[in-house]
Amino acid sequence: MDIHHLEQQRRDNRDAVIALGMLPYGERTDDLVTLADAHALYNEDADKANKESNQARKQAKRDNPDIADADLPAIVDDRPRVKVAGRVMLHRDNGKLIWLNLRDHTRDTFQIAASKRDCDENGFKLAKVLDGGDLVIAEGPLTMTNTGEVTCWVDTLIPASKCLVPPPEKHAGLQDTERRYRQRYMDMWANPDTTRVLILRSKMMSAMRRFLERQDFIEVETPVLQVQAGGAAARPFMTHMNALSLDLSLRIAPELYLKRLLVGGMPRVFEVSRNFRNEGLDKSHNPEFTSLEVYQAYGNYETMMELTEGLIRELAQLAASEPGGGGEDASAMPFGNLVIDYAAPFEKITYAELFEKALGFSIDEIDKARAECEKRGFKTKSKDGTAIDDIFIINELFEEVAEHMIDPARPTFVMDYPASLSPLTRPKPGTENNAVPLADRWDIFIGGMEIGPAYTELNDPDIQEEKFREQLAGVDDEESTFRTFDEDFVNALKVGMPPAGGLGLGMDRIVMLMANQRSIRDVLPFPMMKPTAD
């Protein structure tokens, strides 16, 4: 295979490093400080004292050119010394003085200078043949340049790793979105914001765990490989297990296993679950995504509401306090054109209230709902001509009309969904005889996105079994193939599951909100990309 001439030049420079007797790919190095810490360590008094003592020495030599070295004023050097590692971003060679700008995850740019006079001989020769993108380790005192930039005045320079790939444009960075996603390492090198978002994601996941553990929730891990993917209505990915000659699905939700743990006696559990859904992908959907599911024995959907509001507010405060988060508190977090307030109490409205506010009549008035659907041109009959169930008429209007009434700038809980839309939810007592019976379920909407639902969990095995059957009888055949009847789960409920609140939150979407990223791809290190033809 032909090697591009730009790569060949870099290979030649690597050979030059080897010729210096250095290891081009480096070795273990202790006592490194980050570039941000190094920058902060600069001491102005020590730097001034050093400069003045140098001046005094020069002056003494000018006054008396024959003076013996021993009689010259001593050089004072109490400047802090640092050992740093970073990637070479800029390389300015002034001949006998070489300026390098380094980057690491803590600081976009940190200047080091290798001068022929003060740097070790091999280090200076190395600085001569460094390419943009190389990793280096530099050691030396901190000083300030005439133009006021804190600089490590290098006395020891060694290679840490060779970069054989030509760097992106030094000012514009890497713009090509496709390459940014496919070669994330290039993106992270060129665009430090990418790294910041991914680090924020990690910090948020960690803060989320601390929040839950503080309240005595324990983290568990349940199967990804499942005989029957359950807990949600979604098309699963299929795979095959050779040892048991068994077709398996990748999980679409952890719910049914987490509830089994409640049956077994774990009172408060959560799982950070990678879920896999064999469906479309767009700005807010990746085929594999991360949800947080939480179950609390003896809680209900209101318990989950309090927990969710506290969790999201805490995550918002964390994001706001990060560099570039733009604020002390979480009352004005930017998301696209919106400014979202996480500090104020979240909005709460019931499904029925929101429906009536948007449509002008009650969810129990089916005739008006059908008329409204006809008026708006929504379909009211299925393909074979039979009328669509009342509840789907209501929900069509809700999703198409009422959901848009929610203020995207205010986190909003929509409560008390129709029971028939929530098969794993406990029916709301006292609404059984309504035209539209309700269930203890809410959904939270932020920034125009649905972030997740919570329920008072259904723990009556007979109702659960009936709901499974209803669902399997389902609206149409294609959909019912993705719904399952989990007999063992019904058996678990027969053993007795405590009343409980359950919660599912789309963590990717929460990171999108907190990091002000409009695409799920920007909060995933490696989003799903179709392979290229070659």
Next chain:
RNA sequence: GGGAGAGUAGCUCAAUCGGUAGAGCAUCGGCCUUUUAAGCCGCAGGUUCAGAGUUCAAGUCUCUGCUCUCCUACCA
């Protein structure tokens, strides 16, 4: 699934009505000990996403394919 747009040097982008494919940065050679997107001088760098067609002539027009982006629809 539907619609719109994009793909040109390592990177960021130009190229008028179809008429010799260009710039900046990076690289390479030379000079330079306080630069900051360093500076000055010089050189080089191309399968214009792939394939077919129209034409005297295609980066440009037509068709097919690939990938991406945006909008829209679907899906919890």
